[in-house]
Amino acid sequence: MPNGIVLDAARCTGCGICVRTCPEMVFVPGDGPRAPVSVAHSERCLGCLACDEDCPEGALRVHRLPSDMTVADVPQPGVGLDDRVHDLVIVGAGPAGLGAAIAGRALGMDVAVVERMPSMRRAHHPDGGLLMGQPGDVTQELRGLHLPELDLTVPRDRIRETLRYAFLMGPDGRTTRSAGPGVAMAAVDKDVFVQGMAERALDAGARIAWNTRAQGVERDLGDGPVRVRIDGDRCVAGKVAICAEGVTGRLAQAAGAPVNAAVVGWSFGAMFEHGPLDAPRHEMGFALGAPAGFPEGVGALSYWSSGTARTEFMSGTVQRTRHRAGDVRVTDLVRMAAGEARFASRIGDFGASAATPDGCRILARRLPQSAVADRVIAPGDALTCCGMLTSVTAARTGALAARVAAAAIARGDVSAAGLRDFDRRVFAMAQVKGMKFLHNLLIEAPMALGRADLDALMGILAPLDLGRMMGGGPGALWALAAFMLRSGRAMAGRRDLMRFLKA
Numbered sequence: 309m310p311n312g313i314v315l316d317a318a319r320c321t322g323c324g325i326c327v328r329t330c331p332e333m334v335f336v337p338g339d340g341p342r343a344p345v346s347v348a349h350s351e352r353c354l355g356c357l358a359c360d361e362d363c364p365e366g367a368l369r370v371h372r373l374p375s376d377m378t379v380a381d382v383p384q385p386g387v388g389l390d391d392r393v394h395d396l397v398i399v400g401a402g403p404a405g406l407g408a409a410i411a412g413r414a415l416g417m418d419v420a421v422v423e424r425m426p427s428m429r430r431a432h433h434p435d436g437g438l439l440m441g442q443p444g445d446v447t448q449e450l451r452g453l454h455l456p457e458l459d460l461t462v463p464r465d466r467i468r469e470t471l472r473y474a475f476l477m478g479p480d481g482r483t484t485r486s487a488g489p490g491v492a493m494a495a496v497d498k499d500v501f502v503q504g505m506a507e508r509a510l511d512a513g514a515r516i517a518w519n520t521r522a523q524g525v526e527r528d529l530g531d532g533p534v535r536v537r538i539d540g541d542r543c544v545a546g547k548v549a550i551c552a553e554g555v556t557g558r559l560a561q562a563a564g565a566p567v568n569a570a571v572v573g574w575s576f577g578a579m580f581e582h583g584p585l586d587a588p589r590h591e592m593g594f595a596l597g598a599p600a601g602f603p604e605g606v607g608a609l610s611y612w613s614s615g616t617a618r619t620e621f622m623s624g625t626v627q628r629t630r631h632r633a634g635d636v637r638v639t640d641l642v643r644m645a646a647g648e649a650r651f652a653s654r655i656g657d658f659g660a661s662a663a664t665p666d667g668c669r670i671l672a673r674r675l676p677q678s679a680v681a682d683r684v685i686a687p688g689d690a691l692t693c694c695g696m697l698t699s700v701t702a703a704r705t706g707a708l709a710a711r712v713a714a715a716a717i718a719r720g721d722v723s724a725a726g727l728r729d730f731d732r733r734v735f736a737m738a739q740v741k742g743m744k745f746l747h748n749l750l751i752e753a754p755m756a757l758g759r760a761d762l763d764a765l766m767g768i769l770a771p772l773d774l775g776r777m778m779g780g781g782p783g784a785l786w787a788l789a790a791f792m793l794r795s796g797r798a799m800a801g802r803r804d805l806m807r808f809l810k811a
């Protein structure tokens with residue numbers, strides 16, 4: 309997919325942050341101390357948005373374009389918004405922001421959404437697209453996936469395929485066990501899912517402004533509205549701001565919701581895909597352990613899936629610094645990783661995959677204590693550990709944010725104390741709590757442990773039936789009990805590793 313890089317050379321001070329940050333070395337420094345950088349390899353751009361997010365002068369924009377759109381087609385910021393004070397002003401038209409918009413409209417609220425992407429047809433990072441329903445959802449392969457709280461149905465024809473096995477894999481290729489097919493995971497491209505939600509929100513009467521980047525959240529000391537400052541020095545006002553901006557949590561944090569109280573590191577990743585294998589495995593998995601060639605002291609996290617429609621492989625660094633680790637392109641690292649025997653046997657040959665892959669940078673943080681501030685709520689990935697809350701759960705936390713905001717507006721108390729019900733309910737959600745486990749295992753462990761210890765960790769995890777665990781309900785409880793019985797002795801022998809296995 310194309311990415312349009314727009315550099316405002318008049319604003320660029322030549323500080324070189326983009327040169328050091330870009331995981332594909334797209335930029336080169338200018339000739340001289342304050343000379344603007346130049347875009348030397350736009351064709352390599354992964355659309356990870358790290359340069360766009362980090363440029364202190366706001367001199368860079370990266371437009372993740374759908375295949376039939378060019379930079380010339382990108383709309384002006386703020387189109388369709390006016391000066392009124394909305395009930396909800398929502399930053400981000402991802403699953404959480406759109407979940408808030410749909411639920412807000414269902415409650416009769418006036419809702420405005422600002423989204424930095426140029427259109428609803430391409431989301432801001434790649435995503436495995438696996439929608440994991442929960443008990444209570446109607447998940448039937450023939451009927452699609454129905455999410456009752458949002459009254460949202462993903463029709464059958466938007467479900468690409470269904471995967472049934474889920475694994476964790478260690479550095480030597482050893483995987484967790486599978487006693488049979490686990491929960492059915494419907495694979496729906498995230499772009500398709502988000503577009504369906506955006507259409508639903510628009511039909512319900514929400515306003516959405518594309519190519520509209522929120523720069524900050526402003527509040528008066530008194531009872532005035534909260535204002536989201538957007539590009540072009542305009543503001544969009546609301547009684548409550550929902551910062552559904554995804555994993556960076558930047559606006560929420562700056563507005564006083566302490567979501568980034570414990571930042572742990574960053575991850576740069578790239579996703580490659582090719583067609584299905586001759587004998588698709590119907591599986592997905594996460595792998596620990598840095599492949600040979602990764603920069604010294606940098607961990608790795610990889611994801612693969614093999615289905616009847618597509619084979620995907622995503623890998624990337626897990627690192628302490630927000631800039632690129634070393635001078636190796638992340639796509640080269642991922643190609644190296646894909647060639648490792650432990651992956652090649654599961655996903656086939658990615659060597660021929662010539663197209664520029666999609667990419668992202670993720671912030672890793674420990675689960676915060678609170679995701680609210682005066683007149684501000686931060687749902688979705690903005691409050692979780694490592695940007696993988698999952699699309700369905702993110703949508704649910706967005707809907708919860710809208711309901712809590714509606715009740716607080718009705719009571720006339722939109723202070724942090726008045727919005728605290730969001731914290732009470734969101735941090736009690738099993739999927740949000742489950743993020744602690746994923747974070748410790750997938751982020752903290754690869755950063756802290758060498759190959760031998762990661763291997764030992766996999767030894768402890770080997771009896772876990774991840775596919776059953778992910779299904780929730782009695783099956784998951786049974787799988788957990790069986791795991792504890794089988795791994796109890798191994799756990800007792802390696803107490804030093806237990807902190808990585810805690811939920």
Ligand SMILES: Cc1cc2nc3c(=O)[nH]c(=O)nc-3n(C[C@H](O)[C@H](O)[C@H](O)COP(=O)(O)OP(=O)(O)OC[C@H]3O[C@@H](n4cnc5c(N)ncnc54)[C@H](O)[C@@H]3O)c2cc1C
Pocket residue numbers: 399400401402403404405422423424425431432433434435436437438439440498520521522523552553554555577622668670687688689690695696697698699700702703
């Ligand atoms: C590599 C990867 C693979 C994944 N695979 C899966 C999977 O298979 N299944 C699954 O369910 N989940 C998966 N996830 C997780 C899932 O994508 C997220 O949990 C989910 O998208 C979170 O939704 P959100 O709305 O909170 O955030 P996001 O989807 O990140 O949306 C945030 C939105 O806010 C916008 N935004 C950010 N800053 C601004 C700003 N300043 N102004 C205006 N707009 C802004 C962004 O452009 C974006 O559209 C994956 C995540 C990653 C990173």
